[in-house]
Amino acid sequence: MRLHRNLVFAVVDGLQLIFQEGVYASKAVEQILKRDKRWGSRDRGFIAETLYDIVRWKRLYSEIAEVKEPYSRANYFRLFTVWAVLRGIPLPNWKQLEDTPTRRIKGRFDELSKIRKFRESIPDWIDELGVKAFDEKFWDKELHALNQLAPVVLRTNTLKTSMPFLRQRLLEEGIASDPVSGYPHALVLKERSNVFTTEAFKEGWFEVQDASSQLVAPMLDVAPGHRVVDACAGAGGKSLHLAALMENKGQLIALDIYPKKLHELKRRARRNGAHNLETRLIDSSKVIKKLHQKADRVLIDAPCTGLGVLKRNPDTKWKLQPEDLEKLIVTQRQLLTDYSKMVKARGKLVYATCSILPQENEKQVKDFLESEEGQSFSLVKEQHVYAHKSGFDGFYIAALQKD
Known part of the structure; x- marks a missing residue:
């Protein structure tokens, strides 16, 4: 493999955006890829995958390269150098990459790979949380799985087509996919591809949605004619799934505190042909009060640490701080207290x-059921989804019934 200067420099610029300017990795990749329209799919793939790789293994690479934050531009080149050497990629004779101690890099890698926090490139405090929550063997497996590249999974939009028809249509557009056992509307791509340029996507035949995320909407057990509230809808991946499961019949109300996300959901709903969906901005407590005891089904897809989705968001582990977890736990508890009042x-x-931590999941549900607001609810079913068992994102889902 031959390294090209403009692509390597693009990777370094992307690292600077992520670690120096605090831009989310997905946004940084998007921003960098807009720079040069002449880049083909292979060039774009190199930039995106290399950026995500270096972000994912930041702690390990930093230790090997002997650099510390805040990084200088030279430090970013050193991180890139470690990435290239460990993949056996010949380094060109550039000033930024000169005097690379290739043998030392490989030796340090072998040495550090014996220590989990370096081998799996995780902050100490998250490693300690994992060990406390699970046994060492389980945590080792889960961490390793969360560091693998996430597969591209599609959810068939059953308002417009069926999974076999979608699979055939994608094949006609040069994209091969396989069904996923246990996930009736899911297709996993055999090779990574930009599915957003396909006609099938433009016509609303599918959404990109991880298989684990596709388990959430069915747990609500919705039916056509129900009044359903997606209380933390965001850009609406699960709202759109719910609309399909409701067959466009009944009322689906998508709530969120961010107008931009709801605007994006409206756009996606039009493409999906989801006509029973309306968005409402939570700009005061009145929005929730008007829905007290009015909903047949309520989904609280709560804000969380995101530690179950590190496959696709590896920068989360570097941005997250211990105090963020404490704040999120308080928020989750409040959401359960307030939004449960909408259930009739x-x-x-x-x-x-999309977390695997007990304190965000089963402990929250247990505490809610023991609270005054939760006394009229009972736990019907809960599901823990772990990356090393499913091959997909880590998730927690609990279904509660009101008396």
């Missing part, structure tokens, strides 16, 4: 996170 008698509430 004999209705259902689903609480979900």
